[in-house]
Amino acid sequence: MHALVRLEEVHRSYLMGSATVEALRGVSLRVDRGEYLAVIGPSGSGKSTLMHIAGCLDRPTSGRCWLDGTPVENLPDDELSRLRNGRIGFVFQSFFLIPQLSVQENVEVPLVYAGVERGERAGRARAVLERVGLGRRLEHRPNELSGGECQRVAIARALVTGPELVLADEPTGNLDRRTGDEITGLLEGLHAEGVSVVVVTHDPAKARRADRIVQMEDGLIERELRGSERARLGDALEAAAR
Amino acid sequence: MRQGALQHLESARVGLRSIQAHKLRSALTMLGVVFGVAAVVSMLAIAGGARREAVEQIRLLGTNNIRVTHLALSGKAYAAAEQKGSRGLTTGDADLVAASLGHLGRIAPVRFVEAPVLLRGREAAGRVVATSADYDEVTDFRAAQGRFLSELDVADAKRVAVLGASVARDLFGFQSPLGRRIRIGGDEYTVVGLMESKRVREGRATVIRVRDINRDIYVPIRTASARFPLPRDAGAIDELAIRVADADQVSTVAPIATRLIRERHHGVDDFEVVVPAELLAQAQSTQRVFNVVMGSIAAISLLVGGIGIMNVMLTTVTERTREIGIRRAVGAPRGAILAQFLIETVLISAAGGLVGIALGFAMARGINLFAGWETALSPLATAGAFGVSALVGIVFGLYPARRAAQMDPIGALRFE
Numbered sequence: 130m131h132a133l134v135r136l137e138e139v140h141r142s143y144l145m146g147s148a149t150v151e152a153l154r155g156v157s158l159r160v161d162r163g164e165y166l167a168v169i170g171p172s173g174s175g176k177s178t179l180m181h182i183a184g185c186l187d188r189p190t191s192g193r194c195w196l197d198g199t200p201v202e203n204l205p206d207d208e209l210s211r212l213r214n215g216r217i218g219f220v221f222q223s224f225f226l227i228p229q230l231s232v233q234e235n236v237e238v239p240l241v242y243a244g245v246e247r248g249e250r251a252g253r254a255r256a257v258l259e260r261v262g263l264g265r266r267l268e269h270r271p272n273e274l275s276g277g278e279c280q281r282v283a284i285a286r287a288l289v290t291g292p293e294l295v296l297a298d299e300p301t302g303n304l305d306r307r308t309g310d311e312i313t314g315l316l317e318g319l320h321a322e323g324v325s326v327v328v329v330t331h332d333p334a335k336a337r338r339a340d341r342i343v344q345m346e347d348g349l350i351e352r353e354l355r356g357s358e359r360a361r362l363g364d365a366l367e368a369a370a371r
Numbered sequence: 372m373r374q375g376a377l378q379h380l381e382s383a384r385v386g387l388r389s390i391q392a393h394k395l396r397s398a399l400t401m402l403g404v405v406f407g408v409a410a411v412v413s414m415l416a417i418a419g420g421a422r423r424e425a426v427e428q429i430r431l432l433g434t435n436n437i438r439v440t441h442l443a444l445s446g447k448a449y450a451a452a453e454q455k456g457s458r459g460l461t462t463g464d465a466d467l468v469a470a471s472l473g474h475l476g477r478i479a480p481v482r483f484v485e486a487p488v489l490l491r492g493r494e495a496a497g498r499v500v501a502t503s504a505d506y507d508e509v510t511d512f513r514a515a516q517g518r519f520l521s522e523l524d525v526a527d528a529k530r531v532a533v534l535g536a537s538v539a540r541d542l543f544g545f546q547s548p549l550g551r552r553i554r555i556g557g558d559e560y561t562v563v564g565l566m567e568s569k570r571v572r573e574g575r576a577t578v579i580r581v582r583d584i585n586r587d588i589y590v591p592i593r594t595a596s597a598r599f600p601l602p603r604d605a606g607a608i609d610e611l612a613i614r615v616a617d618a619d620q621v622s623t624v625a626p627i628a629t630r631l632i633r634e635r636h637h638g639v640d641d642f643e644v645v646v647p648a649e650l651l652a653q654a655q656s657t658q659r660v661f662n663v664v665m666g667s668i669a670a671i672s673l674l675v676g677g678i679g680i681m682n683v684m685l686t687t688v689t690e691r692t693r694e695i696g697i698r699r700a701v702g703a704p705r706g707a708i709l710a711q712f713l714i715e716t717v718l719i720s721a722a723g724g725l726v727g728i729a730l731g732f733a734m735a736r737g738i739n740l741f742a743g744w745e746t747a748l749s750p751l752a753t754a755g756a757f758g759v760s761a762l763v764g765i766v767f768g769l770y771p772a773r774r775a776a777q778m779d780p781i782g783a784l785r786f787e
Binding site: 181186187206207210211213214215219221225226227229238239241242243244246286290 | 377378381385388389392693694696697698699700701702703704705706707780781784
């Protein structure tokens with residue numbers, strides 16, 4: 130069977146002013162269906178770029194990418210939009226809700242682009258919001274919610290189209306420990322239901338809960354840890370972090 | 372396709388909300404288009420009114436008609452005419468033109484007689500018009516009660532008169548004037564007919580002076596010759612009214628009539644040939660120039676309005692960069708982002724168009740009330756003005772919307 134996501138020798142460089150910054154310098158990775166993967170590494174190590182490329186939000190400068198066996202690096206922009214819309218959900222550190230829209234409308238946004246009719250949209254949005262525990266906050270605006278609540282809305286938005294892959298870029302980075310744990314719990318719940326979850330995190334304790342950890346350093350995958358290795362290398366990381 | 376429509380409906384809702392959220396800004400943005408459209412609408416109303424007035428006046432003269440009027444000469448020109456032996460416009464000219472026209476048309480000579488019109492000592496403001504029995508047919512102006520002058524009236528120089536509606540009302544109120552006697556000059560005349568009432572507007576956009584025919588009092592031309600003899604020439608007339616059976620032949624007949632009369636006058640131009648249909652065409656071409664000038668002014672104000680909108684939309688796009696990134700991340704294709712901003716721009720400009728149309732109507736009404744100018748607004752012109760305002764939105768919204776659509780999603784998300 131195909132891996133859900135496969136990257137092979139992916140390079141990604143940006144032009145920052147006159148200097149070229151290499152965010153990824155040859156990364157190969159696969160994410161299997163139903164897998165729970167944590168990506169750790171210091172700021173600027175290329176974690177977010179990796180997420181964006183895996184999520185069809187960005188294209189590699191060179192290298193190849195597949196989503197469910199389909200090569201995506203050369204797909205037209207509209208195709209990538211459709212893949213993001215239907216098969217991938219994003220959760221960001223700073224929530225990225227649209228401030229003018231209510232909670233329910235924010236969650237409905239992906240469904241608008243999926244061509245779902247208004248009545249059905251409302252029903253589906255309410256159902257996912259119920260699931261993340263915000264069934265009573267439908268009409269609120271994002272600025273009337275706490276950070277944790279905002280992130281729940283964002284998770285509901287990521288889920289509403291029923292994606293196979295959820296990519297979370299430091300989803301708990303802006304939250305206190307307790308709220309962060311709740312959000313992690315929600316993501317793990319998704320994993321339990323068979324959705325592939327990739328979480329970028331700074332927190333080794335959270336990373337250790339994943340099936341597999343990918344540690345990035347300077348645009349490369351430094352090491353991969355699975356099974357019993359996770360605990361050991363997690364400790365080493367923690368030591369490194371100090 | 373359906374999916375697109377759904378997205379666009381959603382875009383319209385988002386756009387409306389964004390407009391509501393920035394009421395003042397949206398209002399100021401619209402202003403340029405509002406004034407542009409108001410200018411277009413009010414100017415079209417004025418132009419429309421002027422055109423309608425001109426057309427009405429000329430219709431009154433008849434598009435099948437040709438009028439030959441006597442020109443009073445003076446000084447050297449008079450002396451020259453004297454020398455060449457021209458006697459001015461006469462019944463002889465009428466007979467000549469009638470003979471050459473044959474069945475192509477009919478002709479009626481007209482002489483204006485300066486004489487007071489009285490009923491039991493009360494004078495009516497009217498004009499005595501001496502003519503032939505064909506006059507009603509030639510001018511398509513008919514008797515509503517009784518009859519018009521007959522061949523016999525003219526041949527026998529009877530003392531009968533047919534009253535215009537206004538004169539009849541002045542003299543007789545709502546009583547029937549038929550069979551009553553009025554005094555013209557020194558003699559009594561029997562009223563045999565009452566003319567229909569015609570709407571005559573003494574307008575601003577006068578292409579040709581139209582007398583108020585409702586104030587005419589028609590008497591047989593031979594009666595006038597006998598009772599009000601001219602000092603010099605018994606056959607002199609003031610006008611020749613010609614009606615050509617086929618409107619297409621007006622432009623053929625007019626030069627022939629001109630040549631015939633000129634020959635008879637030994638080359639003296641002591642007459643003028645007026646073709647209402649040609650005046651109409653002339654008026655329309657003048658109108659076209661006027662329209663081009665006004666159209667350019669309106670186009671400039673709409674251009675300025677459009678640039679204002681574009682400016683604000685560019686700001687809006689920048690402000691909403693983050694939102695664009697979010698929408699792209701959750702799967703909005705570029706086209707949807709383009710449509711969203713384009714629809715928003717069109718909403719603003721179309722709303723400006725509606726307000727402008729209302730303002731334009733108000734201005735036209737004001738001009739009508741205070742300046743007394745006739746204004747006329749066609750639904751087509753109004754719809755056109757609205758269409759143009761929407762078009763301004765499309766044209767000037769395209770660049771900002773494209774800019775929004777071309778944004779890189781990651782860059783947009785990171786935008787602070």
